[in-house]
Amino acid sequence: MHCIFCKQKSDQSKSVEHVIPESLGNKTIILSPGIVCDECNNYFAVKVEKPLLEQLYFQHVRFNNFIPSKKKKIPKIKGVMGGEVKLERKLDGSSHIIIEDEQIAEKISKGIINSMIVIKLDQPESENRMLSRFLAKAALETLCLQTGGDSSLISEIVNSTELDPIRNYARYGIGGFWNYHQRKLYDESDRFVNPIHAKEPYEILHELDCIWLAKEKLYFVLMLMGIEYVIDFDGPDISSYISWLEKNDNMAPMELFDDRKVIKGDPNNNWKMRYDNLD
Ligand SMILES: [Zn+2]
Structure with missing residues (x-):
């Protein structure tokens, strides 16, 4: 058996290849081990899919649709409330705003800042x-x-x-x-x-x-x-x-x-x- 990408022998390969990354919600569209060798599988995960999924659009798609990563985490997205804040979502459906800047937190608690904007891309x-x-x-x-x-x-x-x-x-x-x-x-x-x-x-x-x-x-x-x-x-x-x-x-x-x-x-x-x- 040979890998469809590098054409090297791949009989010993063990990893299942996800045609669409698991972090986009795919668990079923997969290729059996060896069709894509372990090395190519790892290359695509690290060098292509990871940077792709870190793009703003894909972070938002995963956030909006509650799609967790393999490690069961939904990516946080950035918002603006007088400064940068983060939005977090848990798998139980709860959402939280994370405010690291104390000055922003104070202004929000006093009602000086009362709006939040989130930059959203409709397409990649x-x-x-x-x-x-x-x-x-x-x-x-x-x-x-x-x-x-x-x-x-x-x-x-x-x-x-x-x-x-x-x-x-x-x-x-x-x-x-x-x-x-x-x-x-x-x-x-x-x-x-x-x-x-x-x-x-x-x-x-x-x-x-x-x-x-x-x-x-x-x-x-x-x-x-x-x-x-x-x-x-x-x-x-x-x-x-x-x-x-x-x-x-x-x-x-x-x-x-x-x-x-x-x-x-x-x-x-x-x-x-x-x-x-x-x-
Ligand atoms: Zn290969």
Whole structure:
């Protein structure tokens, strides 16, 4: 058995690879040991996912959705009350404001300061190299998921020279900046209905797929907290996907395979509510 990233022998590897980090709430989308070797697994955790999850946007997403880290901690976020304060959330649902500056604490207790602001990003920072490399990693891993664990198909993925650029970009950062497409399709608090999945409205934390679109082009599509991210397996140029969107009324590729209905959409986005009148 050989690792899909470094191509080294990986029979001795023991770690399970999480396609989406556990700290984003994923416990089920995993690859068995050896598909990604221990060394590559550790590299992605430390050099790609950790810095990504420390970005402001992802800290807020985890805070807002009560998503703890592996160590069961929800990240604190910063607020401003006449100076910097921190907001803390516990898994029991309680929230606290941590004020380290005594002068600020005094002013709050006297009622001199009575408002707090929190800087919030609706989407991740743009031109985001960590995000781009994470997408490349998750793309190759999702391709493996789709083999259903077939070892000869996974060997083909290891040996494919066509996949070397995306592989080497994910693992070694080789090849400049790999462009991706990002757009907000629904709010992270939106709920969906589809009797196939559940009777009650539900939220979607993440979903992912490798999808063939026009002219036999393969894209990796990730939906994470209402934002769609797409990269092209063939290279860092994402313009063919943008053309596809233009030709298809900005529909979401994920929607091609699912008849869910959005029950609340953001009026400012270009999400086409295709199944709005289903029931
Ligand atoms: Zn490896």
